[in-house]
Amino acid sequence: MSDHPRPPTEEPRLTTRRPARSRPRHPLHVVAAMPLALAGLLALLVSGNALRPFDRIATVDGKMASKSDYFKDPEVRRLLLKHGIRVDIHRLGSRGIATQSLRDMDVVFPSGQPAATLIKKRQQRTPKTARPFVTPLVLGTFRDYARTLVAAGVARPQRAPGGAETLYYDLDMRKFMQLIRDEKTWNGIDFTAHSRRSNAGRVLVRTSSVCESNAAGTYLSILAFVQNGNQAPGTERRNRPVRRITGDPVLDVATEVKPLINLQGMAADEQADSYFSDEGEAIAPVSLIYEHQFLKHQVDHQEKRGEQDSSRVLLYPSPHALTEPELISLDDDGDRLTDLMETDDDLRRRAIELGFRVRFSGEDGTSEQLNAYLREHEVQVPTPNPDQTKVDAPDLDALERIINHVGSCPPPGQEGPR
Template sequence: MSHSARAAIEEPRLSTRQVRRRRAPRHVVVALPIALAGLIALLISGNTLRPFERIITLEARMASKSDFFKDPEVRRLLLGHGIRVDIRRLGSRGIATQSLTGTDVVFPSGQPAAKIILDRQDRSVRSVRPFVTPLVLGTFRDYADTLVKARVATPQRAPGGGPTLYYDLDMPAFMGLLDGTHAGRGTADQDGDGHAEGADTWNGIGFDTRGRSNSGRVLVRTSNVCESNAAGTYLSLLAFVANRNTTPGTEHVNDPRLAQDAVTDLAARIKPLISLQGMWADEQADSYLSDLGESIAPISLIYEHQYLAHQIAHHDRTGRQDTDRVLLYPTPYALTEPQLISLTDRGDRLVQLMQEDEELRERAIELGFRVRFSGEDGTSERLNAYLGDHGIQVPAANPDQSKSYEPGLEVLERIIDYVGTCPPPVQDTP
């Protein structure tokens, strides 16, 4: 082949292949701004490493106020702070008189049990009283209206003239039904013992005129006075009224023997008001609010917050109030102050949160508690506003503001031991 022919043939050229860059899937592109916004929010809030933080579990013993810490929203808020609370439920006095070894926090429902617990500590402890709640009697409308007919209860006025949820209860008159000396309708003293046959039964005070019948005694179903703050507070209320609205133990202060005899005599007089109906575990609200509540007991000793929480949940679920269940507010009234007490450094974190966290306090209102807010005089305004906003009748303040004052701890313990024949306290193991 000639040189000119070879020149006519072009030399082979190398060509490069164009590689198409893969695009991210459309759903990933859409999600990127959302993920970026979430990351920015975590950075701003300081929670970037929250999933990697250590969750501490606090061992706790609590009475009825364990309802607050068992609430799913409260549990969620606490987990956000790295805290989980493992609760052993026990009556307040049971907490105070049993061993607390291995316990981080306790939450007795009232001050007598709290004082026993604080007196047992050999370290400086942190504590907080985040809310207050009145002691009340939960009953049902027909029974409350029977008490109105017997002139021992007065209905509070409901907005719009509808059925009321609340009644004021005259405790001295009510105790006249409990003590076995009230002469009921159509009764007579047939055995000469000073007690009328059939007295103090529901039918004896007119319940059967409502088309129903209950020949049982007028009694209050309480929790065990040896274990429960509610029962101990109710016992204090009975003692205060029986002592002519005077705190037991404040008489005969210059004569210890006479003072002790007076307390023993008072305990003997009020014991039948408790022991006749028996003493039960600290689950009165659960029984009262159950479907079988009325068949279990016509009247049960509970806390106001338990009833209000039920009404809020019932209204959220059905759009109306539960008008079958009603409250009796005793006069004189008894107010309880639960106290969260830390027993360890780990428990101090929970106490601090209860003091400072606004979300936890707001949730307490939603659960029916009268919450203490720093710098505010009242504890009821926010709760009343919340009830009104959620279609729940707001309980009216009783015009009679007589308050029952608990006796000193030594006197109260003597009355409780006399009425309940309580076992001795358990000592902490070293």
């Protein structure tokens, strides 16, 4: 046993810690964003779109020609989605739509009445249709060429406000056709007197394919109407003396106008893409387009650059042709889209913003709505030609015969040469 006493045993110490701060249940950035999220939710509830992600979106398949530009527009797509509709576009020329299979399509949207009539004749039921807007057929050119035509006595400038350079010219089609028939060149009608450049090429209009395109077919109708003494081929009085070439009055006119149309056009209504490109003037001095394409370009140019595109101008043919695109439904989903195009104010308003003359209360009303929009955006308003002669298109059978004769078109359902 040891004589040394044991050291006293220390009592165990109880260590206490301060209670840790309780972590917030939500990260700070989430808390900060909550007012914005609530505001967005309220906006969706007020607009009626809160349940839109759970709605059924119907995809409407449609074969469309140049007026597919309307349904490609982002604002039009947004407006249609509000109604649960998405449009899937299959691009094809108007006459191609009329002559090829429409299987699995919900709607078709040819750019003019001849193709629309062909399509409706093929349907087993009476389809719902809508003609939401109209647009004139025009010739897009460049200022030096327009000035050359004015000096040659073929065109007349429309008056611009404030004495500015005009964007629009009225074109005498009979005199213009004579330039083409006589194989005149641009230099041959003194182009060099109005430009620092030279162009020894022939005076021609670059068109799309007459076998597929409403624009080219309508232009052909203008040529045939003028060639036939301002009468639609096939409507002549029987005792009227006419020049006989083939023994068939309709084919006689087709034979006479065939040399006047440039058949090296593109497969569908795509001339506007070339005309508005940076190389447009090098591609073709004169291109067949629609008025709405030119007006939309001018509004966009004004918004981006604060001025009109004064290098590009329009020739309004006289006599004139007004194209009437028709949306034709083929089933129930197509009916929904057709009904909307007839009734929705926002869709009609957007059509005006895209340069169309929208149907409200007759043709006068359509033009005034568009004119007001152009003035608001500081774009010159086109004025009606004092000569209001309108082209009477041949009946469907006569027009088909003229198109086939001029274009040497393949049988319906077959693609032509590329």
